[in-house]
Every structure is written in C-alpha cells, then in structure tokens.
Amino acid sequence: MIFKVAFALGIGVVRKSILELLLRHRNPKAEGGRRGKHSLQRKFVLGIGVVTICIVFLSITVLQRVYNDYAEARDNFAGISSYWLVLDAANRISAERGPANVAMASTNIDNAASLQRLAASRTLTDQSQDRLDIQPPSPFGPVPASLLRQVRQQLLRARNNVDHVAALPPAGRRPDDMKSAIANMFEVVDLLRVLTVWRGNTVIARDPSLAGNVVIASLLTDLREYGGRMGSQIIVPVTFHQKLSQEEGDAKDQTRAHLLEIWRTIESFRVLFEDDARVLQAHDEAERLFFGEGVGYIDSVVSQGKQSGDYLTTASELTERYVPTLRTLERFRVVFLDVLLETMGGIRDHAWFKLVEISLATAAILLTLVGLMLSAHFFLFKPLLLAGEAVVDLAEEREVNVTDPAGIYGGEMLRLFDAIGVLRGKLSERSELTRQLKNEAETDGLTGISNRRVLDFVGENGIGEAAAPSARCLILLDVDHFKAINDTHGHGVGDLVLKEVASLVRSIVPPRAIVARFGGEEFAVLIDGADLGRAVTLGREIRLALQQHRMVTAKGTQINVTASFGVATGLGGLDGWNRLIEEADLALYRAKSDGRNRVRFFMNGAMAQKDCPKTLNTEPRPS
Incomplete structure (x- = not known):
C-alpha cells in the first residue's frame, strides 16, 4: 500500500511539473524569470526519482522474496545432496558385509574370487567416504572430521578382523572369530549412524518441511x-x-x-x-x-x-x-x-530463472525510466523551457530566435515554436505601434520636439537618472511678433518659422537638455542642475543665433525672427515645477516688457534688474 501511495505521489509531481511549465511565464518576475527559484526540470527529475525509488523498493522487496525462495531451494538441494552422500557411505558399508561374509565363509576353491569381490566392494566404500571429505561448501557445514576419522579407524579394525578370518584355512576358522568380525562391521555402521542423524538434523533444522x-x-x-x-x-551357523x-x-x-x-x-x-x-x-x-x-x-x-x-x-x-x-x-x-x-x-532452477527474470525486468524498467527522463528532458522540457524563455524575452522586448535549426522537434513542439514565431511577429507589430503612439503622445506634431506633457513630466520627476526634487534650470522663449508673421505671410509660413526655431534650438542645447514646445509660439529648454549662469549664457547663445538666422519662404521672402527669453532655476516636484514655470514666465514677461529680443532671469526670489550681477554678464544691446 505504501508503494502505491508513493508511486501516485511521484506521478502527481510529474504531472504538476508539466502544468506549471505551461503556466510558468505568466508572471516572470514572480517566478524569477528564466532562473526561477524552483526548477521545473528538477521537479520532473524528482518525480521520476520518486517513481524510480518506489519501483526499486518494490523490486527489492519482490527480489528479496524470490531470492529467499531461491536460496531456500538451493540450500535444501545442497542439504539433501549432502545427506545423500552420508547415507550412501552408510549403505556401502552395509553392502560390504556381504562380500566380507562370503570371503570368511569361502573354501580354498572359491577364495580368490570372493577376495576379489571383497576388494571391489571396499573400493566403492572408500570412494563413498572420500566424497564426504570433498563436499563443496554449504550452509550446513562440513562433515565433522573427527567423527569421520573414527569411522575410518573402526572400519580399518573391522576389515583387519575380516582379513584375518578369511586368511585362515577353512579348517582353522572358528565361529567366534567370524561372529567377532561381523560384530565389528556392525559397529562401524552404528558409529556412522551418528553422522547420518547429525546431518539429517541439520537439514531439518534449516527447513522443517523436509x-x-x-x-x-x-x-x-x-x-x-x-x-x-x-x-x-x-551366516555363521550356515557356514559351520x-x-x-x-x-x-x-x-x-x-x-x-x-x-x-x-x-x-x-x-x-x-x-x-x-x-x-x-x-x-x-x-x-x-x-x-x-x-x-x-x-x-x-x-x-x-x-x-x-x-x-x-x-x-x-x-x-x-x-x-x-x-x-x-x-x-x-x-x-x-x-x-x-x-x-x-x-x-x-524448484531451485525455477526460482533462479524467476530471480533472473525479475532482475532483468527491473533493470529494463529502470532503463526505461532513465530513457523516459532523458527523452522528456530533450523532447519535452528542453523545448518547453526554450519556449518559456522565448516568451520571457518577448515580454521583455529582447530579440529571440524561436526556430528549430536542427529540425529535431516535430508535432506539437513544432507547432509551439511556430506559435511563438507568430507571437513574436504580433508583439513586434504591437511594439512598433506602441512606439508610434508613445512618440505621438510625447512629440509635438508640428516641430517634432517634445510636447508640454513630456516637459511637465520631466520637470516634476527629473532629467535622465536625476530624481525630484533635484535642482534644474528652465529657459522659456517666445517668438517675437509671431502673430504679425502669420497675418503677413500666412499660417504656412508661421508653421515654417516654428519648425526652424525648434530645429535651431535643438542644435544648440546640450544632448541631455529637454527641448519642448510650451504652447503656441513658446518653447522651453529644461537643463539639469542649478547653474543659473550657464542657463543664462545658453539663452543668450540661442537668442543671438536666432537673431542672426535668415529664414526664407517658399516664395523667396526673407524673414528675420527674434525671441524673448526668461530664465529661472528651482527644484523639481509638483510644487517646485509650478513655481519654476511661474518664475521663468515672469522673467520672460520682463524680457518682452524691456523691448523683446533679450534674456531676463529670475534669481533669489526676485526679478533681476537691468544691471545684472557680476556673475552674469549684461547681454549686449540687440542690434
């Protein structure tokens, strides 16, 4: 019953591992991605291992029982064989008495033949006793050498008595001598009976059923x-x-x-x-x-x-x-x-063949399990894990190759990789669409630079890796007399002016600076850091470059464009950003009030006067 439960648990682990593998990448972060804390392949190996251990234990139990049957049959065979040898030795001594009696009772005429038969019988007796000395090792132990030695010594004395009587002439033989020799032969058998009883008891003690x-x-x-x-x-009365x-x-x-x-x-x-x-x-x-x-x-x-x-x-x-x-x-x-x-x-051979059969069957089952495990790894888990990793890579927008270059997978696995290929294409289309939508959401459609939404987000949260509320500088610029340009040359030319201004500003500011359309003809430049002097200098460079830039319409008309600049510095965050916009806007308003085409800045909570601090050089009068 225990083996059945363990076997069912092992199968459950394998089935659960396969199901988890299919659902593994639904939440890559929770599962730890491709190097998750729990390896499904280890779970599969564990499941196969549990099943294997159960089969091994079950096989060992069956093999132990079969081996015990074989060992019992083998030992019983060895015991009865050993007992057979002891009984045969006793029987040979009994059989030797017949030729011995004839030799002692023979006349001179038939004495040679009787002695020859006696010698042949004694040879058989000696051979039976020699077999007791050379018995193979058995669980019953060897024949006691001391007892066997006593039997041989007694047999030798009995034979000597027989030979003595047989050597006498018929007239010189006495009944008592012949009776004594026969009695000596009886004593040999009686002594050997101790050995037969001992061997019989050892056989019965090991298996009472015998x-x-x-x-x-x-x-x-x-x-x-x-x-x-x-x-x-x-024989003695008949002889005499x-x-x-x-x-x-x-x-x-x-x-x-x-x-x-x-x-x-x-x-x-x-x-x-x-x-x-x-x-x-x-x-x-x-x-x-x-x-x-x-x-x-x-x-x-x-x-x-x-x-x-x-x-x-x-x-x-x-x-x-x-x-x-x-x-x-x-x-x-x-x-x-x-x-x-x-x-x-x-019985012994049957038990042996059964033992070999079960051993081979167990080995075949274990080899099958190993083959199943390797096949499952190669044809099931490896492609599934590859597919799972491909799904994670696709989810993380990494490039992935989902083809089967070796052509070793087929059927469902091939369809799985085909499906992942289709998924990759769909995700690629979605990623491109998302990128376009994101670009449209963050980019001003006319000028191609960032829009107000991006500017507000960066202003509140920081530029690049800088996090709010880090210090930053904001430059606001407004194209001078833009409405007059629209009214004079038309909105098409006005759009051209805005594009030219955006392109010019983008070409001058540092790469990490954010250039955005603030609204209408207003633009903004957001710079990381609190160096107001650097920001004012940058504003002056942009103002001068814009003043010197010549714009030509499609009709060949040259347009001179200038802009007013307001510069401020402050912190990020929602409140800090709103305050920074307000201060830069005040500085811009001051630049317009002072006659446009100039740079003004807000410093230390107050609008800078016309005479700038020493740290900020007064800009030259516009030409």
Whole structure:
C-alpha cells in the first residue's frame, strides 16, 4: 500500500511539473524569470526519482522474496545432496558385509574370487567416504572430521578382523572369530549412524518441511542395514553347519520384526512419494522381492537351522540368493533420493530463472525510466523551457530566435515554436505601434520636439537618472511678433518659422537638455542642475543665433525672427515645477516688457534688474 501511495505521489509531481511549465511565464518576475527559484526540470527529475525509488523498493522487496525462495531451494538441494552422500557411505558399508561374509565363509576353491569381490566392494566404500571429505561448501557445514576419522579407524579394525578370518584355512576358522568380525562391521555402521542423524538434523533444522523426506531416506537406509544384518545373523551357523541357537533365533526374529516396523513407518509416509511412478515402482519391487522372496527365504533357512544344523544351502549360496533382494531396498532409497533431488533442483532452477527474470525486468524498467527522463528532458522540457524563455524575452522586448535549426522537434513542439514565431511577429507589430503612439503622445506634431506633457513630466520627476526634487534650470522663449508673421505671410509660413526655431534650438542645447514646445509660439529648454549662469549664457547663445538666422519662404521672402527669453532655476516636484514655470514666465514677461529680443532671469526670489550681477554678464544691446 505504501508503494502505491508513493508511486501516485511521484506521478502527481510529474504531472504538476508539466502544468506549471505551461503556466510558468505568466508572471516572470514572480517566478524569477528564466532562473526561477524552483526548477521545473528538477521537479520532473524528482518525480521520476520518486517513481524510480518506489519501483526499486518494490523490486527489492519482490527480489528479496524470490531470492529467499531461491536460496531456500538451493540450500535444501545442497542439504539433501549432502545427506545423500552420508547415507550412501552408510549403505556401502552395509553392502560390504556381504562380500566380507562370503570371503570368511569361502573354501580354498572359491577364495580368490570372493577376495576379489571383497576388494571391489571396499573400493566403492572408500570412494563413498572420500566424497564426504570433498563436499563443496554449504550452509550446513562440513562433515565433522573427527567423527569421520573414527569411522575410518573402526572400519580399518573391522576389515583387519575380516582379513584375518578369511586368511585362515577353512579348517582353522572358528565361529567366534567370524561372529567377532561381523560384530565389528556392525559397529562401524552404528558409529556412522551418528553422522547420518547429525546431518539429517541439520537439514531439518534449516527447513522443517523436509523432515518427512529426511525420515523416509533414513528409514530406507536402516531398512537396507537391518535387512543385511538379518542375513549376517545366520551366516555363521550356515557356514559351520551348526544348529541355530535360541539366542541367534531370537536376534533374527527381532531384526525381522524391526524390518516390518520400519516398512510400516515408510508406508505411513506414502503420500510423499505416491505421485511419482518411478518411486512407486521401486517401492513395489522392494515389497515383492525383499519382503516376499528375501524374507521368506531367510525364514526357511532359519526353520532348517532350528531343527538341525543340516542346511540345504551354503553360505555362498545364501549370499548370492539373498543379496539381490537387498539391492531392491538400495534401489528404492536411491530412486527416492534421486526424485527428491530432481524435484528440489527443479524448484531451485525455477526460482533462479524467476530471480533472473525479475532482475532483468527491473533493470529494463529502470532503463526505461532513465530513457523516459532523458527523452522528456530533450523532447519535452528542453523545448518547453526554450519556449518559456522565448516568451520571457518577448515580454521583455529582447530579440529571440524561436526556430528549430536542427529540425529535431516535430508535432506539437513544432507547432509551439511556430506559435511563438507568430507571437513574436504580433508583439513586434504591437511594439512598433506602441512606439508610434508613445512618440505621438510625447512629440509635438508640428516641430517634432517634445510636447508640454513630456516637459511637465520631466520637470516634476527629473532629467535622465536625476530624481525630484533635484535642482534644474528652465529657459522659456517666445517668438517675437509671431502673430504679425502669420497675418503677413500666412499660417504656412508661421508653421515654417516654428519648425526652424525648434530645429535651431535643438542644435544648440546640450544632448541631455529637454527641448519642448510650451504652447503656441513658446518653447522651453529644461537643463539639469542649478547653474543659473550657464542657463543664462545658453539663452543668450540661442537668442543671438536666432537673431542672426535668415529664414526664407517658399516664395523667396526673407524673414528675420527674434525671441524673448526668461530664465529661472528651482527644484523639481509638483510644487517646485509650478513655481519654476511661474518664475521663468515672469522673467520672460520682463524680457518682452524691456523691448523683446533679450534674456531676463529670475534669481533669489526676485526679478533681476537691468544691471545684472557680476556673475552674469549684461547681454549686449540687440542690434
């Protein structure tokens, strides 16, 4: 449930990132422009990362479970394989007693052949024990070396006793010597049983579900051991043609009863192997040949021995007839363990293939996510971010290239860039229209210089970077006798005069000065700073240049134009600007009153007299 919630959250983050990307540039300043505080690409990567982490955690959980199944199947296979080797070693020792009994009971005629069979059997026994030494590492641990060493030492003593008896001539052999050698062989199996119990317990401790199979394998080994013991218990009387003693008869009866008890116990676990035809066939064969023929044959020999020592069979014949029935028990055990290992191997292999399959699927999903992230970055976020930056550039009136030179984007993205191209064209048209409207709103239509609105705005707020209420100087000039020019030459000539005056003034004043049409035939020059002397000097330069300028009409008529000037200095701001206009206007009015074509200035809150201060040179009389 946690993984589902986290996965949904990751998908939500990705979806939200895409939606925010489309709306990102609606307010570039609020979002921080193209370098916003929150990167949508990081959000996308975060979303993909969350989904990836969830998939990884989910995959790890599934992989852990599958790996545990695989590890359990692998360990069970290794445990049963190791148990199989221990049981096989025990079975080989049991099987070695048959050739050993024949060798001790053989005559001079068949002694060489019996010894040869004994040597071959001992080789198989030794090989089974060597396999216990070279088992691969397993979670069950190695076979205890000390216990295996004791088994080999006991086996060596038992073999020495067998060889001693077999080396004696038939007439020199005694029943007690042969019984002692057989008993020594029994002791080897009893000692090895400790090892089989230990290994069986380690397998069951690791996986209790294997208890039934371990028990059956152990019972089948015991079945072969006690089946062999039943034959060994009567081999001595048969060899020496002795009547079976009460003790020997009771021992045989106990062994027979124990065999039947083992078989009934195996039958109670029949559900564990009845589904496999091979095991059932081996079971039926053991039941028919061993319990039907082998046990019956031993019963008949025992019956003869209880009556007298005159047996109808020899020790060699007894072994040759009885041992084949014991091999059915061996085959039952081998088939059962082989099928069990085959099943466990299948479970192990299935778990391994499932582990590999899920691992590859997880790797494919992760690679797909990486590819999705890279593809989304390249084919989705990169073009969208480029488009977003283009929108910001367009909004900030910067030049932007919205084409796709590489031709890598198509479909919706291509249409998006086409749309931005159209938007750029529309914004360019609007920008040009806005510029024209702004120019018309701020420029006098006749003279091409600034109008009164611009002059008032700058006067109140400052020139360039200067801010109100900084000091500034204002020059007001009025064309002398302009009405007479209009009346004499017409309004067309009057308009020409105004244009010429504006052009002349613009050519003389500093670049940062504001030249504006104040109204009618009045013009204004606004200069930043409080240097009244510089402003008066500039006014005189303009007056003199205008006086010396010759204007010619279209008809060739020459017109002499002069102007009166009023200069003042003051602060900006609404109140300061209005006061500055009033003072400059008073100075202009004084210039007109004094005869026109002259410069007058307002200083220190009063109109300057005809004799100017020393800082301001008195202008020459107009010619």
